[in-house]
Amino acid sequence: MxxxxxxxxxxxxxxxxxxxxxxxxxxxxxxxxxxxxxxxxxxxxxxxxxxxxxxxxxxxxxxxxxxxxxxxxxxxxxxxxxxxxxxxxxxxxxxxxxxxxxxxxxxxxxxxxxxxxxxxxxxxxxxxxxxPGVFGKWCKPHYNSVVATFCHEISHDKDIEIHDADKELELVYIDDVIDRFIDCLDQKKPEKTLYYSIHSSFHTTVGELAHKLYELKNIRESLIIPDLSDKWTKYLYTTYLSYLETDNLSYALPVHRDARGSLTELIKSHQAGQVFISTSRKGVIRGNHYHHTKVEKFCLIKGEAIITLRKIDSDKLITCHVTDQNMEIVDIPPGYTHSIENVSDDEMIVLFWANELFDPENPDTISLHVQPNTTDEKKG
Structure with a gap:
């Protein structure tokens, strides 16, 4: 002990x-x-x-x-x-x-x-x-941390005061500090020194910090998640979220509805594409198009569906019968026209991932029926 x-x-x-x-x-x-x-x-x-x-x-x-x-x-x-x-x-x-x-x-x-x-x-x-300045969850705002103060104010829709936007900051993340402290429990000093440091620190300015936090706040509107492979961004985002009030942890998403059902975008990322979800009524067929570069993954999470694919220069059909009783992902390669049909008696719900964000100026979505005997191909 x-x-x-x-x-x-x-x-x-x-x-x-x-x-x-x-x-x-x-x-x-x-x-x-x-x-x-x-x-x-x-x-x-x-x-x-x-x-x-x-x-x-x-x-x-x-x-x-x-x-x-x-x-x-x-x-x-x-x-x-x-x-x-x-x-x-x-x-x-x-x-x-x-x-x-x-x-x-x-x-x-x-x-x-x-x-x-x-x-x-x-x-x-x-x-x-x-x-240096330590930031992370549970840090008291309006005390000695500009990160804590800015996170609190911005997450509560309050104005922040910046007296010197160019003031330089050196910051360390709380978990990195704690990791080093834990290392000291039974570790003998490897060097003849009494002074130790945190392995990684981050350098920014007051103005850059504020700009970054406003970008993180805007995720709820843009749905665009930043590049979380960057540790500074990842640590700052997790810190920002820790300052949300408990009655402000959820937020509504825009839902696009039509006669077929609905489509809702969930998460977007310039590095990792986007995730969206659709509902479809009984008998509805979605798709009948292909992509030159974009790839997708389909995951049925409610109902029963037939996913059909055809390479655009072939008549051969590839059929995947999927149900919510056997969770699986179907890859949609480029150059394959594809469709998904709800063959259940109830609403179908499908989770989609695409490797790039949808660009209305260059959608890379070309209409083409999967059934080869259908002739009303549309381009665009």
């Missing part, structure tokens, strides 16, 4: 760390929260193997609070440990501002110095992380 104490357990990083620690086998977590009596922390320290020291302030009512909390609590921890001859590993969340001369930065640097002395005097492992 590994006994772990987390100070600042109720904060942004603390909550994410504890959620992760609870998934680690053989780890027992003790949480020290803002407002808890110091005697409780001392009790925890008596049998602690690892301390994640995350507690601190960065927006106190007066600047004296920086030193009292950021340095003072660290000194209290170290003093108690030395008095009782305890040498747990300490992982400390510092800030890149420790290299500056602001009251906050100076207090973080002072706490680092306390831990360095502790390491030199006792030989205990110390890992110091000078973190």
């Amino acid at each position: 590994l006994n772990v104490t987390v100070t600042g357990a109720g904060g942004f990083i603390g909550k994410n760390l504890i959620a992760r620690l609870h998934r680690e086998k053989g780890v027992f977590v003790k949480q020290f929260h803002h407002g808890d009596d110091l005697s409780l922390l001392h009790e925890y320290l008596n049998d602690t193997d690892v301390i994640y020291h995350l507690a601190g302030v960065n927006r106190p009512q007066n600047s004296e609070e920086f030193a009292r909390v950021n340095r003072g609590l660290t000194e209290s921890i170290v003093t108690y440990l030395k008095e009782h001859q305890k040498t747990p590993k300490i992982i400390f969340s510092s800030s890149i501002q420790a290299a500056g001369d602001t009251p906050y930065g100076l207090s973080k640097k002072a706490a680092e110095d306390v831990l360095k002395t502790y390491h030199m005097e006792t030989g205990a492992d110390v890992c110091l992380y000078r973190l």
